[in-house]
Amino acid sequence: xxxxxxxxxxxxxxxxxLIVVSLLLLIFKGLNFGIDFKGGTLIELRxxxxxxxxxxxxxxxxxxxxxxxxxxxxxxDTDFLVKFENKDNKKNIIExxxxxxxxxxxxxxxxxRVENVGPKxxxxxxxxxxxxxxxxxxxxxxxxxxxxxxQFSLGAILALFHDVIVTLGVFSLFSLEINLSIxxxxxxxxxxxxxxxxxxxxxxRENLRKYSDIKIFELTNISINETLxxxxxxxxxxxxxxxxxxxxxxxxxxxxxxxxxxxxVFGTYSSIYIANTVLxxxxxxxxxxxxxxxxx
Amino acid sequence: MLYxxxxxxxxxxxxxxxxxxxxxxxxxxxxxxxxxxKINLGLDLQGGSYLLLEIDNEPVIEQKLQNLxxxxxxxxxxxxxxxNNIEIENQNIFFNVADNYKQSVLDVFQDENSDLNPxxxxxxxxxxxxxxxxxxxxxxFSRQGLIKLKNSSQDQAIEIVRRRVDEVGTNEPNxxxxxxxxxxxxxxxxxxxxxxxxxxxxxxxxxFRFVTSDESDRFGxxxxxxxxxxxxxxxxxxxxxxGENLLDAQPKMDTQTNQTIVSFTLDRVGAKRFGKATSTxxxxxxxxxxxxxxxxxxxxxxxxxxxxxxxxxxxxxxxxTDLALLLRSxxxxxxxxxxxxxxxxxxxxxDSINAGMIALAIGFMLVIIFMLVKYKxxxxxxxxxxxVNLFILLGVLTLFEATLTLPGIAxxxxxxxxxxxxxxxxxxxxxxELKNETNNILAFDGGYTKSRTAILDANxxxxxxxxxxxxxxxxxxxxxxxxxxxGIFTTLFSVYFIARLFTSIYxxxxxxxxxxx
Numbered sequence: 001x002x003x004x005x006x007x008x009x010x011x012x013x014x015x016x017x018l019i020v021v022s023l024l025l026l027i028f029k030g031l032n033f034g035i036d037f038k039g040g041t042l043i044e045l046r047x048x049x050x051x052x053x054x055x056x057x058x059x060x061x062x063x064x065x066x067x068x069x070x071x072x073x074x075x076x077d078t079d080f081l082v083k084f085e086n087k088d089n090k091k092n093i094i095e096x097x098x099x100x101x102x103x104x105x106x107x108x109x110x111x112x113r114v115e116n117v118g119p120k121x122x123x124x125x126x127x128x129x130x131x132x133x134x135x136x137x138x139x140x141x142x143x144x145x146x147x148x149x150x151q152f153s154l155g156a157i158l159a160l161f162h163d164v165i166v167t168l169g170v171f172s173l174f175s176l177e178i179n180l181s182i183x184x185x186x187x188x189x190x191x192x193x194x195x196x197x198x199x200x201x202x203x204x205r206e207n208l209r210k211y212s213d214i215k216i217f218e219l220t221n222i223s224i225n226e227t228l229x230x231x232x233x234x235x236x237x238x239x240x241x242x243x244x245x246x247x248x249x250x251x252x253x254x255x256x257x258x259x260x261x262x263x264x265v266f267g268t269y270s271s272i273y274i275a276n277t278v279l280x281x282x283x284x285x286x287x288x289x290x291x292x293x294x295x296x
Numbered sequence: 297m298l299y300x301x302x303x304x305x306x307x308x309x310x311x312x313x314x315x316x317x318x319x320x321x322x323x324x325x326x327x328x329x330x331x332x333x334k335i336n337l338g339l340d341l342q343g344g345s346y347l348l349l350e351i352d353n354e355p356v357i358e359q360k361l362q363n364l365x366x367x368x369x370x371x372x373x374x375x376x377x378x379x380n381n382i383e384i385e386n387q388n389i390f391f392n393v394a395d396n397y398k399q400s401v402l403d404v405f406q407d408e409n410s411d412l413n414p415x416x417x418x419x420x421x422x423x424x425x426x427x428x429x430x431x432x433x434x435x436x437f438s439r440q441g442l443i444k445l446k447n448s449s450q451d452q453a454i455e456i457v458r459r460r461v462d463e464v465g466t467n468e469p470n471x472x473x474x475x476x477x478x479x480x481x482x483x484x485x486x487x488x489x490x491x492x493x494x495x496x497x498x499x500x501x502x503x504f505r506f507v508t509s510d511e512s513d514r515f516g517x518x519x520x521x522x523x524x525x526x527x528x529x530x531x532x533x534x535x536x537x538x539g540e541n542l543l544d545a546q547p548k549m550d551t552q553t554n555q556t557i558v559s560f561t562l563d564r565v566g567a568k569r570f571g572k573a574t575s576t577x578x579x580x581x582x583x584x585x586x587x588x589x590x591x592x593x594x595x596x597x598x599x600x601x602x603x604x605x606x607x608x609x610x611x612x613x614x615x616x617t618d619l620a621l622l623l624r625s626x627x628x629x630x631x632x633x634x635x636x637x638x639x640x641x642x643x644x645x646x647d648s649i650n651a652g653m654i655a656l657a658i659g660f661m662l663v664i665i666f667m668l669v670k671y672k673x674x675x676x677x678x679x680x681x682x683x684v685n686l687f688i689l690l691g692v693l694t695l696f697e698a699t700l701t702l703p704g705i706a707x708x709x710x711x712x713x714x715x716x717x718x719x720x721x722x723x724x725x726x727x728x729e730l731k732n733e734t735n736n737i738l739a740f741d742g743g744y745t746k747s748r749t750a751i752l753d754a755n756x757x758x759x760x761x762x763x764x765x766x767x768x769x770x771x772x773x774x775x776x777x778x779x780x781x782x783g784i785f786t787t788l789f790s791v792y793f794i795a796r797l798f799t800s801i802y803x804x805x806x807x808x809x810x811x812x813x
Contacts, residue, residue, distance in 0.1 A: 241713025
């Protein structure tokens with residue numbers, strides 16, 4: 001049996017630090033919103049001429065009076081991602097750019113993807129993203145509150161907040177782009193992290209009913225150990241699937257799978273070291289569970 | 297419970313085979329229409345254009361209010377009530393009435409049978425609201441009135457949009473309402489939406505009006521620019537004929553001048569008016585105005601009574617074709633703005649499909665190898681279940697002809713990774729039971745029953761997340777929610793029916809085996 005409970009305090013401290021740092025990052029550095037949430041234009045361009053590279057593209061685009069233009073390589077050497085704000089929401093911007101690029105590069109390039117999101121739509125998408133995440137947290141809270149005692153709900157929700165905030169913190173730290181698929185990833189993380197926590201909690205409650213003489217400090221450790229191989233196997237298979245998406249699923253799914261990988265790692269960690277320590281700190285005992293049973 | 301009744305086994309087998317057949321209809325052609333269904337590929341996978349259009353209702357409201365002032369003035373004139381200082385400001389109509397008439401004006405507006413101010417009994421609301429500000433009356437659209445107006449302009453606009461898109465002839469366009477002032481246009485297979493965008497961006501309001509130098513024209517005059525933005529002309533506000541009078545319009549080659557022109561045919565009313573105007577206006581310039589710009593202003597040389605004519609204006613064949621198309625399909629009730637556009641080229645779509653399939657294959661292999669190494673026989677059973685599960689998932693998606701997107705493929709891969717969870721929970725539990733229980737069958741049973749709540753809880757939480765994603769997400773993300781959500785149900789089915797069937801058979805044959813798992 002591994003003595004997870006020996007490190008409860010250490011990891012609580014670490015988690016607190018992670019959350020504070022993430023919050024500071026989110027407040028002061030903020031998130032790198034993609035055009036979905038910021039509005040603007042995105043062009044994925046594939047070149048068939050080696051003359052077309054980041055610097056020559058940057059050169060061309062800077063002459064077009066589009067404001068801040070970002071040009072990056074996308075996946076391989078012939079693909080590029082161009083993003084700009086399109087502040088005035090010009091109507092025929094894509095056609096103008098095409099005409100302009102034709103002059104210098106001829107027909108040696110191709111627009112593989114064009115996205116243009118107006119300011120109104122991006123504001124709405126951001127709003128509905130925030131609503132979706134808040135709603136999912138609220139629903140999880142309600143669900144766990146119905147299924148378990150309030151101490152458990154608090155533990156699970158704290159673990160969830162930890163996972164969401166720290167994952168977003170990592171995205172802020174490395175200025176990774178937040179787009180619609182990241183919201184999907186965050187929601188899935190919420191589901192996954194909850195899933196992981198619930199399995200351990202289920203065992204904790206079962207053991208609470210079974211043993212009246214074991215303190216919660218010891219009992220959580222027993223429960224974590226009993227469910228440990230399941231935790232490891234499920235995390236492992238999920239991570240294997242996610243790694244396959246990350247490395248082979250193409251550029252578009254990179255951000256999504258990265259967020260999910262982070263989420264699975266944090267989610268597994270938090271079910272052990274946050275959810276359970278809340279039970280310990282709230283001095284959950286057999287009475288907590290039995291009282292609830294009586295009411296039911 | 298090791299015993300599976302024959303009926304149950306039959307049901308499980310039939311159910312699985314059915315969905316495997318449905319899923320395989322994506323690869324083969326079946327004659328039967330029930331089986332010949334296919335998963336729709338999202339725009340991000342097959343390539344195509346997604347356009348979200350917003351109707352700018354401001355001009356419609358302005359126009360309606362403009363008409364209303366005339367209606368109000370005439371209505372009260374008939375009732376011998378004098379209306380003064382009627383004017384429009386900030387989408388409100390203001391007017392004055394003598395004090396002794398105030399009540400009767402209010403009565404007219406608040407009468408449920410009023411023909412001036414329609415009443416919607418369902419919403420308990422009039423079309424217009426009236427307020428006595430003390431200084432004057434203020435009339436504006438009520439909330440319901442505005443909604444009705446927006447709905448009706450959306451209805452008209454979507455019809456025109458549909459006609460224009462159909463005329464261009466793309467395959468299977470999808471045109472839907474969004475809210476009460478937006479229209480969603482999905483154009484599969486179209487990788488350069490430039491032409492459609494420019495067609496949808498035009499209101500196509502066509503009018504024929506005389507060029508005038510007389511500032512005191514009874515109808516008023518306005519200064520309009522030519523299409524080339526260089527010249528200007530004073531044009532009367534009196535409309536001779538408008539786009540509504542057109543029956544047909546076609547691009548043509550003028551054999552005399554060798555120019556591309558648009559020829560048009562007028563309806564009876566239009567032909568009459570056009571004939572009259574051209575007979576009285578010989579020698580005058582007749583401006584052809586499209587969306588506030590003059591295309592051309594030819595001099596009237598003859599009376600045109602035939603009800604057909606032509607527009608020239610330095611067109612190329614393409615611009616003439618487009619103008620004819622716009623005129624045929626009619627004018628939009630209000631300008632449209634493209635507020636969101638997402639276009640994916642077909643080769644990127646194919647690349648995404650390939651990458652998704654490779655990721656799925658590799659993810660699947662990794663999980664299968666992992667399970668086999670970890671659980672041996674039980675791993676093998678899990679893997680068989682996993683494969684059947686994948687087919688059932690694809691079968692369900694096919695049955696409902698769901699739309700598969702790139703994130704949707706990611707959802708399938710993720711389902712593969714998470715689907716083993718339930719089996720793992722059960723197997724680990726059986727292992728634990730075996731520590732205190734020598735009877736394999738009892739341990740096996742205990743493993744299944746005692747893991748049930750955890751499995752249920754775990755899947756419900758994921759399902760909740762998927763449901764929220766489905767309702768809040770858009771486009772590709774919705775596809776992810778669908779595969780994730782459907783995956784939960786197929787997983788539970790395959791775990792509790794298929795995997796359980798196989799494990800039961802195995803355990804029944806190894807009742808006394810040491811180290812069952």
